[in-house]
Amino acid sequence: MNMMNAMSTKDVGAATKRPRGRPRDTALRNRILATAAELAAGEGVEIGFDRIAQAAGASRTTLYRWWRSPHELFLDALLESARTPPDPADSPVLERIRAQLEAAAVVLVDRPTAAPLRVLAAGALTSAPDADSFRTHWLAPRRGLARELIRLGIDEGVIVDEDPELLIDLLFAPLYHRAFFTGAPIDDDLIDALLARVRR
Amino acid sequence: MNMMNAMSTKDVGAATKRPRGRPRDTALRNRILATAAELAAGEGVEIGFDRIAQAAGASRTTLYRWWRSPHELFLDALLESARTPPDPADSPVLERIRAQLEAAAVVLVDRPTAAPLRVLAAGALTSAPDADSFRTHWLAPRRGLARELIRLGIDEGVIVDEDPELLIDLLFAPLYHRAFFTGAPIDDDLIDALLARVRR
Amino acid sequence: MNMMNAMSTKDVGAATKRPRGRPRDTALRNRILATAAELAAGEGVEIGFDRIAQAAGASRTTLYRWWRSPHELFLDALLESARTPPDPADSPVLERIRAQLEAAAVVLVDRPTAAPLRVLAAGALTSAPDADSFRTHWLAPRRGLARELIRLGIDEGVIVDEDPELLIDLLFAPLYHRAFFTGAPIDDDLIDALLARVRR
Amino acid sequence: MNMMNAMSTKDVGAATKRPRGRPRDTALRNRILATAAELAAGEGVEIGFDRIAQAAGASRTTLYRWWRSPHELFLDALLESARTPPDPADSPVLERIRAQLEAAAVVLVDRPTAAPLRVLAAGALTSAPDADSFRTHWLAPRRGLARELIRLGIDEGVIVDEDPELLIDLLFAPLYHRAFFTGAPIDDDLIDALLARVRR
DNA sequence: TTCTAAGCGAGACGGTACGTCCCGTCTTGAC
DNA sequence: GTCAAGACGGGACGTACCGTCTCGCTTAGAA
Known part of the structure; x- marks a missing residue:
């Protein structure tokens, strides 16, 4: 479509x-x-x-x-609006993950993307088809990229060897939660703290 | 009201x-x-x-x-429906936090609470007043209780000495994210893994 | 009732x-x-x-x-409110009819009676039972009295010998019409003119 | 409108x-x-x-x-529905007035016009704006035509020289009264009798 | 005094209509 | 084939009454 x-x-x-x-x-x-x-x-x-x-x-x-x-x-x-984030393929894995997190933070906070995203998320919460569409077109591609990076990091030994899905949630869920519900700030300190939880 | x-x-x-x-x-x-x-x-x-x-x-x-x-x-x-969860006041702090997490998991998954909660969250995403109400009547009390326990744990030295708000997000955001958006299972393994991130 | x-x-x-x-x-x-x-x-x-x-x-x-x-x-x-009008039984018939007309004028114009009367008339126009009730309890008694007087006048030779129902309409309909619809004044001149149409 | x-x-x-x-x-x-x-x-x-x-x-x-x-x-x-009645402009004035009366009788009695007319009249009785509208759009045009004819008749000497408004009421009020309230028949005899009251 | 019947106010409840708003479809004319 | 304008049916919304009901309080005569 x-x-x-x-x-x-x-x-x-x-x-x-x-x-x-x-x-x-x-x-x-x-x-x-x-x-x-x-x-x-x-x-x-x-x-x-x-x-x-x-x-x-x-x-x-x-x-x-x-x-x-x-x-x-x-x-x-x-x-x-949410053009695919620049992935510095030459940098260390953890830097590449940080770039992903920062890109997500921007999308979640900046005007032209935050608003439609909230609308889509709201739809996903109350309509099964919309939830599918949200997962397929928004979440899946981004989680896919993150998963690759995390696997890379595990192989390189810089990331703890746990279920990648869990690690993705650990990294991204707090961003969404703050942006969507609590309204708490999303800054570099937060991203640092999150990364610390997956670093070996 | x-x-x-x-x-x-x-x-x-x-x-x-x-x-x-x-x-x-x-x-x-x-x-x-x-x-x-x-x-x-x-x-x-x-x-x-x-x-x-x-x-x-x-x-x-x-x-x-x-x-x-x-x-x-x-x-x-x-x-x-979401009667206040039983807080085993005599148990170790980490057990009490685990009880909170499990209670949250139940609320997020079980029928009579999950559905209204999703509706409220959807409202919070698209309406400022509803967002306020959601924060005040739902999030705030639960975060308040968690904050107390976390402070207690920090004092006792069983929890890492970081910003409690961050720790709360680390513990609960993945639960909400899975229940609301990804649909991934919420089980004891997940809770164990989350607790591991805040334990000293 | x-x-x-x-x-x-x-x-x-x-x-x-x-x-x-x-x-x-x-x-x-x-x-x-x-x-x-x-x-x-x-x-x-x-x-x-x-x-x-x-x-x-x-x-x-x-x-x-x-x-x-x-x-x-x-x-x-x-x-x-519409207490029965005083009927000067000793006066000439035409005077008694004039008294009826004046009483009707008062009822049609004065506050405490005019308003309920309009409401009842409106009901009579759109509801068959209300129309019955209006005829029975309001019109019939008044027309009955007028009919008697007119018959008396015909017998005495002071009123034209025509259908009393017609004469009643001639006398009273213009009063109702002005009060209900045109809003034109109802005064002694009008009553004089009406009486002139039935006098022999 | x-x-x-x-x-x-x-x-x-x-x-x-x-x-x-x-x-x-x-x-x-x-x-x-x-x-x-x-x-x-x-x-x-x-x-x-x-x-x-x-x-x-x-x-x-x-x-x-x-x-x-x-x-x-x-x-x-x-x-x-109430298309303007045919006015036989060449006939004698009294005939033209009779035509108006008969047209009014038809409107007051015939189905497609009688019912809306009653509804409008009921509204006029209980609502000031509706009363205005009823007078302006229904009564005024018809009374205007009748007034012209009556003035003509007065000039020609075939109608008594009295206030035209009074004569209009004399002619039409009984028709409305019977149609709206008493339910008595409206026939040629009635119209004859009414015309007799204004003829010189 | 106590009992009992009725009047009265307060307010919950189901129901219906109102007037408005938005949705999705359609029919047309203009570009 | 795209676009604007706008009619149309349909459905929900929030409000206002309506008529019925269940209460508690009051007023009185009767036992």
């Missing part, structure tokens, strides 16, 4: 003939995604297509054409 | 004169709370007063009389 | 033993009737037992005990 | 470009108006948007889109 939309005009090769009708307004699409994130940041109220459309100066019909639900739209908005 | 409702007949002394009008139907109240929890367990759809009332065989009006929002109702239902 | 309530304490003879329980609060009854009329004069909104009870400082239960519907209550209020 | 709705497609000239969105469903509009009149004829109960919508197979929302209150809707329904 997302892949289809992400790329729309430019394709591989030169052949790509423009389809027949009026071309899609990409500026509009970006405006919609940004507006949705902005709206979600405004907290509180339930956010539906209606409100987003109006705030983005678009027509409700257009939203329905491209996304089947606000959930999908927010997922698009989130993935758009 | 909750305290008012929790106690109904017996009060201090013999004084408590019944108020003038028709007395409140406590059986109905309990049925409503139970039904709400049951409904929330049915997952998925948004739950409103309408649905709860119908399922409980009550009138929507009655719900509005006693709770101002589904959030309040679910908070009541949760606090009703 | 009304007769039962109108007289409550005094009865025929001295025998009338007071019934067993607490006696009815007549001051309250009067206050309710007056308040209802006053409320109806406040125009506009639909008037129900709830509003009347609150305005009269009575309990809704009490209203339900004595009247089955606002319609009955307003009928009581109207009949209470 | 009515004029806007009455005309829909054809306007002056050929210009009238259709507005942008989906066009209004005029068949639905007519069905709603007819159903409302039909329902009102079923007498009795209070009629709200809910009932009308359900009976007409429309959505309540749609009714609220086009009318602000049942009063407005009934006014529309009445004015739609």
